[in-house]
Amino acid sequence: MTKYYPVMLNIEGKNCTVIGGGRVAQRKVKSLLEHGARATVIAPKTTEKLEKMADEGVIHLKKRPYEKGDLKGSYLVYVATDIPEVNEACYQEAEELGIMINIVDVPQLCDFIVPAIHRQGSLTLTVSTDGKSPMFSRRIRDELEVAYGPQYQHIIDTMGEIRKKALEEIDDIEVRRELFHRLTYDTSVNAIADFDSYREKMWRIYESCRNREGCDKDENN
Numbered sequence: 001m002t003k004y005y006p007v008m009l010n011i012e013g014k015n016c017t018v019i020g021g022g023r024v025a026q027r028k029v030k031s032l033l034e035h036g037a038r039a040t041v042i043a044p045k046t047t048e049k050l051e052k053m054a055d056e057g058v059i060h061l062k063k064r065p066y067e068k069g070d071l072k073g074s075y076l077v078y079v080a081t082d083i084p085e086v087n088e089a090c091y092q093e094a095e096e097l098g099i100m101i102n103i104v105d106v107p108q109l110c111d112f113i114v115p116a117i118h119r120q121g122s123l124t125l126t127v128s129t130d131g132k133s134p135m136f137s138r139r140i141r142d143e144l145e146v147a148y149g150p151q152y153q154h155i156i157d158t159m160g161e162i163r164k165k166a167l168e169e170i171d172d173i174e175v176r177r178e179l180f181h182r183l184t185y186d187t188s189v190n191a192i193a194d195f196d197s198y199r200e201k202m203w204r205i206y207e208s209c210r211n212r213e214g215c216d217k218d219e220n221n
């Protein structure tokens, strides 16, 4: 059983190719565009939505079957046709060119697979079963969606603001560590009823740590 290596890829502005133009290809294109990639679709027939996106210049569409050479210059490739010969040919070309490829529903012809995703602002939770049960991945994702609601987005955004300021203003790494520890573990996030006052409390913790560092420095002088 393959042990997949989880990473978060930055595909902004990268050329990504989707072979096939059906419902599944459309789903892959949507996700590529949501993450800032440039998408080229190659297929003799496409969904109306993909056609419209091509007319609007949102994607680049080549309305014909896949030909060898089509994958050149791609950062990553999805293949969503159900024709084994096309799958094999694409896989071979991608391997020759060293391009990461995913043949939908054929894990043995995939350099990467896609997890089920729950996003809450900058919090991204992904679930994979190493391909053993996509439906179970989906179920666990749905459970995470309930457990990690919108309050996490607010907390994490505030954490980000405070951390940026702390890196600028608090030199002592021990004080910073204590600050992040208190911000992270002092309260159960699910118990927060009023986010605005909790946000104020987070900033008060920041102030007290920063001021304490000032005192420590004075003591050392």
Ligand SMILES: C[C@@]1(CC(=O)O)C2=NC(=C\c3[nH]c(c(CCC(=O)O)c3CC(=O)O)Cc3[nH]c(c(CC(=O)O)c3CCC(=O)O)/C=C3\N/C(=C\2)[C@@H](CCC(=O)O)[C@]3(C)CC(=O)O)/[C@H]1CCC(=O)O
Pocket (backbone or CB within 6 Å): 102, 103, 104, 105, 106, 107, 110, 112, 113, 114, 115, 116, 117, 127, 128, 129, 130, 131, 132, 133, 134, 135, 137, 138, 141
């Ligand atoms: C997570 C999600 C993301 C996404 O695809 O966007 C995803 N599949 C989803 C749903 C789903 N897929 C299928 C069903 C029908 C029930 C079933 O058969 O179980 C359902 C259930 C449903 O629709 O709820 C059919 C299916 N899928 C694969 C095979 C082939 C095989 O297993 O060999 C077959 C059988 C085809 C057949 O026999 O006809 C393979 C893969 N599906 C993966 C991901 C990768 C492994 C992820 C992992 O490690 O868990 C991998 C390896 C593909 C890859 O990523 O390359 C998405 C979650 C929903 C969401 O996020 O909303």
Ligand SMILES: NC(=O)c1ccc[n+]([C@@H]2O[C@H](COP(=O)([O-])OP(=O)(O)OC[C@H]3O[C@@H](n4cnc5c(N)ncnc54)[C@H](O)[C@@H]3O)[C@@H](O)[C@H]2O)c1
Pocket (backbone or CB within 6 Å): 019, 020, 021, 022, 023, 024, 025, 042, 043, 044, 045, 046, 047, 064, 065, 066, 080, 081, 082, 083, 086, 104, 105
């Ligand atoms: N993982 C999932 O959730 C899931 C769900 C449904 C289907 N699938 C699988 O995904 C694949 C695609 O499903 P779909 O519903 O989008 O199929 P579809 O039949 O709607 O689309 C197939 C696409 O492939 C294109 N195509 C055919 N020959 C081609 C060639 N030589 N070069 C380029 N493109 C070519 C067609 O023009 C069409 O656009 C199938 O293998 C299907 O079994 C996966």
